[in-house]
Amino acid sequence: MTASIALFTRDLRVHDNPVLTAACADGDAVVPLFVLDTELLDKVRHAPNRMRFLVAALSELDAELRSRGGRLIVRRGRIAEVVAQVAREVRAHRVHLAADVTSYSVERSAALRDRLAEIRCDLRLHPASITAVDATALRPDTGRTHYAIFTPYFRRWLDTPMRRPLAAPKALTVPAVESAELPAPGELCADPGSPSLAVGGETTGRKLLAQWLSGPVRQYEATKDLPAHDGTSGLSPYLHFGCLSAAEVVHRTDATDPGGLAFVRQIAWRDFYHQVLADRPEVAVEDYRPAFEPWQRDSHAVAAWKAGRTGLPMVDAGMRQLTEQGWMPGRARLIAASFLVKTLRIDWRIGARHFERWLVDGDIANNRMNWQWMAGTGTDTRSSRVLNPLRQAERFDPDGDYVRRWLPELAGLPGAEIHRPWRAGMLSGDYPPPIVEFNGM
Numbered sequence: 429m430t431a432s433i434a435l436f437t438r439d440l441r442v443h444d445n446p447v448l449t450a451a452c453a454d455g456d457a458v459v460p461l462f463v464l465d466t467e468l469l470d471k472v473r474h475a476p477n478r479m480r481f482l483v484a485a486l487s488e489l490d491a492e493l494r495s496r497g498g499r500l501i502v503r504r505g506r507i508a509e510v511v512a513q514v515a516r517e518v519r520a521h522r523v524h525l526a527a528d529v530t531s532y533s534v535e536r537s538a539a540l541r542d543r544l545a546e547i548r549c550d551l552r553l554h555p556a557s558i559t560a561v562d563a564t565a566l567r568p569d570t571g572r573t574h575y576a577i578f579t580p581y582f583r584r585w586l587d588t589p590m591r592r593p594l595a596a597p598k599a600l601t602v603p604a605v606e607s608a609e610l611p612a613p614g615e616l617c618a619d620p621g622s623p624s625l626a627v628g629g630e631t632t633g634r635k636l637l638a639q640w641l642s643g644p645v646r647q648y649e650a651t652k653d654l655p656a657h658d659g660t661s662g663l664s665p666y667l668h669f670g671c672l673s674a675a676e677v678v679h680r681t682d683a684t685d686p687g688g689l690a691f692v693r694q695i696a697w698r699d700f701y702h703q704v705l706a707d708r709p710e711v712a713v714e715d716y717r718p719a720f721e722p723w724q725r726d727s728h729a730v731a732a733w734k735a736g737r738t739g740l741p742m743v744d745a746g747m748r749q750l751t752e753q754g755w756m757p758g759r760a761r762l763i764a765a766s767f768l769v770k771t772l773r774i775d776w777r778i779g780a781r782h783f784e785r786w787l788v789d790g791d792i793a794n795n796r797m798n799w800q801w802m803a804g805t806g807t808d809t810r811s812s813r814v815l816n817p818l819r820q821a822e823r824f825d826p827d828g829d830y831v832r833r834w835l836p837e838l839a840g841l842p843g844a845e846i847h848r849p850w851r852a853g854m855l856s857g858d859y860p861p862p863i864v865e866f867n868g869m
């Protein structure tokens with residue numbers, strides 16, 4: 429009997445999974461393997477929401493595999509050692525793995541390839557498993573090694589043929605091999621995280637996607653920037669953990685409809701940032717382009733920002749949602765990030781780290797590159813853009829409903845008055861005065 433290994437990382441799904449499909453076609457039996465990689469877990473132990481989401485996603489993946497006659501094999505330890513050990517146990521000739529873009533994942537693949545070579549086992553990397561389009565495939569005609577501007581990238585991306593979604597395997601033969609128990613919630617991280625965190629996996633993600641595509645996506649253009657309307661898909665954690673395939677999401681979206689096209693464009697932003705990082709992995713920590721002004725140090729202001737107590741309701745509402753739910757709509761992320769980096773002039777890395785501690789979709793490419801975009805050190809062509817939270821509130825939360833939802837101490841203020849509590853004489857109550865002044869106060 430020949431066996432191969434499908435090594436899951438952040439592609440926790442059976443549908444449209446090039447890794448699983450290739451592994452199933454590559455022998456008589458397949459080991460669907462997930463390694464609780466102790467080195468990686470040490471790096472993300474401070475992120476309870478992602479740890480909880482991961483536990484739920486593994487459980488749904490196991491259920492999907494079991495319904496096809498298989499099961500998820502879970503092991504714990506240093507990944508290259510563990511995979512080599514499993515490969516030896518089942519005499520696997522090949523390990524299949526999704527190609528990824530972070531420095532950690534690139535080093536992981538190299539270490540794995542070397543370790544497996546010692547036991548004469550191949551490693552095969554599958555591109556376009558984590559992104560819709562291979563993160564290393566598109567190059568601009570200018571000779572640059574990645575696209576630095578989104579619009580030409582998007583044009584090219586739209587013209588790039590994508591595979592048709594791969595069906596989930598109908599049945600799986602998993603050889604007799606030992607597995608640890610699936611991790612329990614709280615096992616990977618003792619911190620309980622956000623009280624209203626929503627978790628799920630492939631099964632839940634597919635239901636949410638079907639629901640989103642059945643109607644709400646058509647309103648996306650009109651509602652995506654209105655945080656009170658919940659007008660975005662909410663699929664980011666499912667895409668981050670690969671419970672949903674970005675390629676399948678694009679394939680199933682009707683891009684002839686303006687809402688569908690606007691939605692697909694956001695998936696292309698995700699691909700865009702992944703292709704930047706694939707070419708320049710160091711920009712996860714270094715400025716993509718140099719910052720011209722020095723960053724300020726202000727621990728009190730940073731603490732107020734983290735606690736959602738800057739006195740600017742539109743900023744604070746987003747920051748409260750972040751800790752309560754482990755998630756924020758895109759517009760709230762932009763406003764909160766602009767306030768930190770452009771108004772307070774605090775280094776984007778401080779904001780990015782805080783977001784990664786809480787965000788259930790916390791993603792190196794998307795988070796760091798969006799922070800850099802806002803900080804003016806990234807790919808934004810208008811790097812001096814500053815978002816005034818009062819103007820943003822007027823435009824995107826005209827009735828104050830978003831702020832009312834997250835700042836209960838201001839809920840008594842009617843309509844848009846909630847955005848300027850200082851005018852309503854609310855400053856003696858629970859809510860702090862603004863830590864900075866803006867035009868229009």
Ligand SMILES: Cc1cc2nc3c(=O)[nH]c(=O)nc-3n(C[C@H](O)[C@H](O)[C@H](O)COP(=O)(O)OP(=O)(O)OC[C@H]3O[C@@H](n4cnc5c(N)ncnc54)[C@H](O)[C@@H]3O)c2cc1C
Binds near residue numbers: 698756
């Ligand atoms: C400062 C900052 C930090 C961010 N950090 C993250 C992060 O850690 N993880 C993350 O997935 N997204 C991040 N984003 C991008 C974006 O805000 C979220 O993807 C989006 O709000 C998630 O909600 P949704 O799934 O409802 O998105 P939708 O609006 O429904 O969009 C669909 C999908 O497109 C992708 N997408 C949307 N906007 C962007 C964008 N600007 N850049 C890259 N991909 C995008 C996401 O995968 C998203 O799920 C960040 C944005 C900012 C401004």
